Amino acid sequence: MSVLKKQDKEIFDIIESEFNRQNDYLELIASENFTSKAVLETAGSVLTNKYAEGYPGKRYYGGCIHVDEAENLAIERAKKLFKAKYANVQPHSGSSANMGVYMAYLEPGDCIMGLDLSHGGHLTHGSKVSFSGQIYTAITFEVKKDSGLVDFDDLLQKAKEFKPKIIICGASAYPRTVEFEKFREVADKVGAVLHGDICHNSGIIAAEMHPSPFPYCHVVSTSTHKSLRGPRGGMILLGEDYENTLGKVAPKSGRVKMMSELIDSAVMPGIQGGPLMHIIAAKAVAFKEALEPSFKSYIKNVLDNAQCFADEFKNKGYNLVSDGTDTHLVLIDLQNKNISGKAAEIALDEAGITVNKNMVPFDPKSPFITSGIRIGSPAMTTRGMGVDEVKVVVDLIDQVIMNHDNKDKINTVRSSVNELCSIFPIYEKDS
Numbered sequence: 001m002s003v004l005k006k007q008d009k010e011i012f013d014i015i016e017s018e019f020n021r022q023n024d025y026l027e028l029i030a031s032e033n034f035t036s037k038a039v040l041e042t043a044g045s046v047l048t049n050k051y052a053e054g055y056p057g058k059r060y061y062g063g064c065i066h067v068d069e070a071e072n073l074a075i076e077r078a079k080k081l082f083k084a085k086y087a088n089v090q091p092h093s094g095s096s097a098n099m100g101v102y103m104a105y106l107e108p109g110d111c112i113m114g115l116d117l118s119h120g121g122h123l124t125h126g127s128k129v130s131f132s133g134q135i136y137t138a139i140t141f142e143v144k145k146d147s148g149l150v151d152f153d154d155l156l157q158k159a160k161e162f163k164p165k166i167i168i169c170g171a172s173a174y175p176r177t178v179e180f181e182k183f184r185e186v187a188d189k190v191g192a193v194l195h196g197d198i199c200h201n202s203g204i205i206a207a208e209m210h211p212s213p214f215p216y217c218h219v220v221s222t223s224t225h226k227s228l229r230g231p232r233g234g235m236i237l238l239g240e241d242y243e244n245t246l247g248k249v250a251p252k253s254g255r256v257k258m259m260s261e262l263i264d265s266a267v268m269p270g271i272q273g274g275p276l277m278h279i280i281a282a283k284a285v286a287f288k289e290a291l292e293p294s295f296k297s298y299i300k301n302v303l304d305n306a307q308c309f310a311d312e313f314k315n316k317g318y319n320l321v322s323d324g325t326d327t328h329l330v331l332i333d334l335q336n337k338n339i340s341g342k343a344a345e346i347a348l349d350e351a352g353i354t355v356n357k358n359m360v361p362f363d364p365k366s367p368f369i370t371s372g373i374r375i376g377s378p379a380m381t382t383r384g385m386g387v388d389e390v391k392v393v394v395d396l397i398d399q400v401i402m403n404h405d406n407k408d409k410i411n412t413v414r415s416s417v418n419e420l421c422s423i424f425p426i427y428e429k430d431s
């Protein structure tokens with residue numbers, strides 16, 4: 001019998017219920033995925049018991065011999081995967097990774113520039129409700145109304161006017177390729193550091209099916225749990241030229257510190273204490289998986305599935321922001337379907353299909369209601385679903401959206417979702 005079940009039946013039951021929910025619902029949230037059992041096992045290992053403030057070979061605690069080995073492996077694999085020169089694998093999340101970047105490069109009050117939240121950007125790119133918009137002066141750029149693509153004229157004009165120290169490229173709800181080279185041109189024109197936040201696309205970049213942020217970005221941050229399919233966490237990377245990126249002068253010694261040093265101290269002790277060694281080891285496991293050829297096949301399927309979502313939704317008269325996708329996600333503008341993003345999210349949830357409401361560019365509705373939904377393919381692809389299943393799923397989503405007040409219809413869709421999910425369990429039974 002499970003130890004947890006004996007000791008804490010309440011939490012055991014909650015975990016069991018969540019397992020069943022993940023298994024029985026169709027997960028289409030673009031930022032979610034199912035890790036391998038090996039990653040799960042590592043994340044639940046004795047490494048969680050170890051305090052290891054500092055970095056491998058330079059810890060504030062004894063007994064770090066084995067966690068040093070784990071962190072070094074994670075660093076080496078991360079560098080290999082992204083062709084980077086430096087990796088800090090300690091950030092607890094994508095947000096912490098961004099905070100670490102800003103701490104290393106900026107002083108409070110400095111200007112940062114990122115894609116507007118309502119145009120697909122992330123809270124940590126300068127939203128007033130996040131530390132990023134409270135500690136720093138945030139200016140946002142937008143996408144073009146006609147194409148849904150980044151408006152580089154708007155970006156350049158604002159960059160010239162506000163002279164940001166950092167320009168952030170990468171987003172949470174941007175279905176198209178991030179044009180790192182074009183962002184770098186703008187950054188160079190105003191002397192800004194280019195920060196690539198590849199949280200969403202990192203798996204696609206690792207599989208070399210999206211352009212690399214290097215050599216264009218001076219610094220790169222990512223979460224590890226989205227398309228990359230690792231444990232919940234973050235990391236910061238520097239490319240080949242990091243030694244040439246200007247660091248800051250240390251106030252006491254007058255020595256110019258390298259960016260790698262500044263990032264290390266920004267992450268710990270700047271914003272974090274002890275690293276989560278069980279998660280860092282689980283990141284190492286996920287990076288090993290992502291280095292294998294099978295990960296490339298997985299990402300190819302993720303992209304094929306997303307493309308199929310785009311084509312099928314368009315065939316049914318849905319409007320997509322940017323008219324399609326190059327990545328793992330599509331952003332549906334529901335304004336011609338007479339339903340808000342919030343109502344669609346609720347009705348789909350009742351039918352066993354999990355999506356998130358999402359603002360669309362120039363959205364007339366509030367962030368709590370929204371005019372859109374975001375749909376991503378990574379999680380369903382991990383459980384083995386392909387384009388045949390995507391076609392079925394689009395049909396089911398359409399039935400719910402067109403009949404969102406009809407409980408009988410929603411119940412019928414729920415049965416079809418159950419049937420589909422039972423064919424593709426999230427974890428195979430132990431042999």
Ligand SMILES: Cc1ncc(COP(=O)(O)O)c(C=O)c1O
Pocket residue numbers: 031093094095096098121122124170171172197198199200223233234
């Ligand atoms: C572009 C981007 N940056 C940062 C984050 C923050 O990551 P986390 O939720 O791990 O803090 C996200 C998460 O959705 C994101 O999409």
